[in-house]
Amino acid sequence: MFRNVAELVELAESENIQISEVMIRQEMEVKQLTREQVFSQMERNLDVMEKAIEDGLKGVKSHSGLTGGDAVLIQNYMKNHTPLSGNLLMDAVSKAVATNEVNAAMGTICATPTAGSAGCVPGTLFAVKNQLNPTREQMVRYLFTSGAFGFVVANNASISGAAGGCQAEVGSAAGMAAAAIVEMAGGTPSQSAEAMAITLKNMLGLICDPVAGLVEVPCVKRNAMGSSNAVVAADMALAGVTSRIPCDEVIDAMYKVGQRMPSAFRETAQGGLAATPTGRELEAKVYGISLKKE
Amino acid sequence: MKYRSVFDIIGPVMIGPSSSHTAGAARIGRAARHLFGREPKYAHIHLYGSFAKTYKGHGTDVAIIGGLLDYDTYDERISQSLVTARKNGMKIRFHEEDAHTDHPNTARVKIGDDDGELELVGISIGGGKAEVTELNGFELRLSGSHPAILLIHNDRYGAIASATAILAKNEINIGRMEVSRKAQGEQALMVIEVDQNIDDAILDELERADHITQVAKISD
Numbered sequence: 001m002f003r004n005v006a007e008l009v010e011l012a013e014s015e016n017i018q019i020s021e022v023m024i025r026q027e028m029e030v031k032q033l034t035r036e037q038v039f040s041q042m043e044r045n046l047d048v049m050e051k052a053i054e055d056g057l058k059g060v061k062s063h064s065g066l067t068g069g070d071a072v073l074i075q076n077y078m079k080n081h082t083p084l085s086g087n088l089l090m091d092a093v094s095k096a097v098a099t100n101e102v103n104a105a106m107g108t109i110c111a112t113p114t115a116g117s118a119g120c121v122p123g124t125l126f127a128v129k130n131q132l133n134p135t136r137e138q139m140v141r142y143l144f145t146s147g148a149f150g151f152v153v154a155n156n157a158s159i160s161g162a163a164g165g166c167q168a169e170v171g172s173a174a175g176m177a178a179a180a181i182v183e184m185a186g187g188t189p190s191q192s193a194e195a196m197a198i199t200l201k202n203m204l205g206l207i208c209d210p211v212a213g214l215v216e217v218p219c220v221k222r223n224a225m226g227s228s229n230a231v232v233a234a235d236m237a238l239a240g241v242t243s244r245i246p247c248d249e250v251i252d253a254m255y256k257v258g259q260r261m262p263s264a265f266r267e268t269a270q271g272g273l274a275a276t277p278t279g280r281e282l283e284a285k286v287y288g289i290s291l292k293k294e
Numbered sequence: 295m296k297y298r299s300v301f302d303i304i305g306p307v308m309i310g311p312s313s314s315h316t317a318g319a320a321r322i323g324r325a326a327r328h329l330f331g332r333e334p335k336y337a338h339i340h341l342y343g344s345f346a347k348t349y350k351g352h353g354t355d356v357a358i359i360g361g362l363l364d365y366d367t368y369d370e371r372i373s374q375s376l377v378t379a380r381k382n383g384m385k386i387r388f389h390e391e392d393a394h395t396d397h398p399n400t401a402r403v404k405i406g407d408d409d410g411e412l413e414l415v416g417i418s419i420g421g422g423k424a425e426v427t428e429l430n431g432f433e434l435r436l437s438g439s440h441p442a443i444l445l446i447h448n449d450r451y452g453a454i455a456s457a458t459a460i461l462a463k464n465e466i467n468i469g470r471m472e473v474s475r476k477a478q479g480e481q482a483l484m485v486i487e488v489d490q491n492i493d494d495a496i497l498d499e500l501e502r503a504d505h506i507t508q509v510a511k512i513s514d
Contacts, residue, residue, distance in 0.1 A: 112305075212348070
């Protein structure tokens with residue numbers, strides 16, 4: 001079982017296999033399942049992600065009314081304009097937003113690694129798909145590669161906003177996505193690790209400050225920015241740019257930053273955007289209406 | 295290693311919006327349902343910490359009741375679970391508690407009917423993972439790093455042997471085991487941490503074994 005990114009990359013490179021293959025083999029061993037069983041379980045997750053994006057792009061609204069409809073706005077903008085940041089990037093952003101809007105509306109999603117950060121991995125996947133034209137198998141492998149990096153973060157640091165702030169949720173999700181993009185684009189396992197490191201470095205310190213404690217504001221847009229961060233970092237890694245700080249040390253730094261983060265910034269809705277005048281106003285409105293006793 | 299499977303990271307498939315407040319909550323409700331063995335006629339849900347403050351917005355209430363109706367985290371009927379449960383005659387009450395608990399997302403679930411009652415405390419630890427920490431007054435001490443099952447059984451000779459024989463036959467290795475009882479000859483329970491994954495077929499087999507009354511997977 002690999003314990004850190006260095007071991008993961010070493011396993012892949014010494015055996016000349018992809019990161020996704022290392023993850024698949026480990027899962028088969030740990031759960032004592034066949035390759036087909038492991039693969040089909042992940043394919044079902046892929047189907048859920050695809051459906052969530054479809055639903056989100058049709059337009060959804062959350063019960064609180066705080067989020068919904070932005071994915072549609074972005075897609076319409078792309079039809080009528082050439083986005084300054086490029087079509088692929090805005091496509092990723094709109095699909096990440098679509099996923100998190102469906103999540104906020106109590107639709108069905110696949111947590112990657114959590115529900116609040118569920119947009120980054122599928123959002124980037126279904127955007128780069130249009131350019132890289134992967135097979136269905138490569139798309140499933142994208143999820144195993146993401147999962148391998150998330151696995152290291154979950155076991156060595158944290159993937160919970162309550163424990164480590166947003167850097168642990170959207171930061172991890174964005175890093176996982178960046179690593180998977182690199183593999184799908186034909187990069188090496190160490191380039192995947194560089195992409196993860198570059199992404200996470202730029203999400204360090206991000207607090208978890210949901211308005212009214214709901215997984216809506218700013219979570220939906222944080223997934224948009226996490227996705228763009230992932231695409232840019234993947235391109236940088238594919239260009240040969242490396243992180244001066246190794247991936248495992250970045251993960252460790254994220255963990256330590258999270259530990260020293262005051263609890264007001266760890267999913268308690270007591271600080272940051274949640275504590276702004278407008279944040280408090282929205283909170284009162286949401287609970288004034290709906291938090292009646294049964 | 296707290297997380298053992300790639301599907302802890304890419305998964306679960308779930309109804310939004312929160313892996314800890316919705317999916318984890320549904321799993322707490324479902325663990326209670328499996329241990330009770332049937333749909334209860336009443337449910338008193340006590341919510342603590344972040345659960346108490348934000349349960350409405352996160353659908354923690356419908357998720358726990360959905361679990362009591364045996365819905366999984368991805369079951370779309372979760373959103374209508376309060377209506378369905380009441381239609382089935384379940385009396386439901388939610389209590390927002392101020393008391394401080396060790397874990398920020400804690401729920402105490404009391405369910406029952408004319409034939410029996412069950413009280414369980416569950417915590418939701420992140421990414422949709424949930425653990426049972428207390429059952430009918432028995433405190434459960436789980437490491438959390440291995441799959442675990444819980445068996446309610448009659449305090450009779452042979453009960454433990456019948457459970458471990460089934461695990462041995464299925465090549466499941468026991469890493470840790472704890473047996474407790476309220477009084478000699480009464481209700482007792484086993485908490486078993488294992489190294490391999492336990493599928494539903496094995497749970498069914500355990501439930502049919504001598505002296506075992508209820509079985510549930512409480513951590514995977």
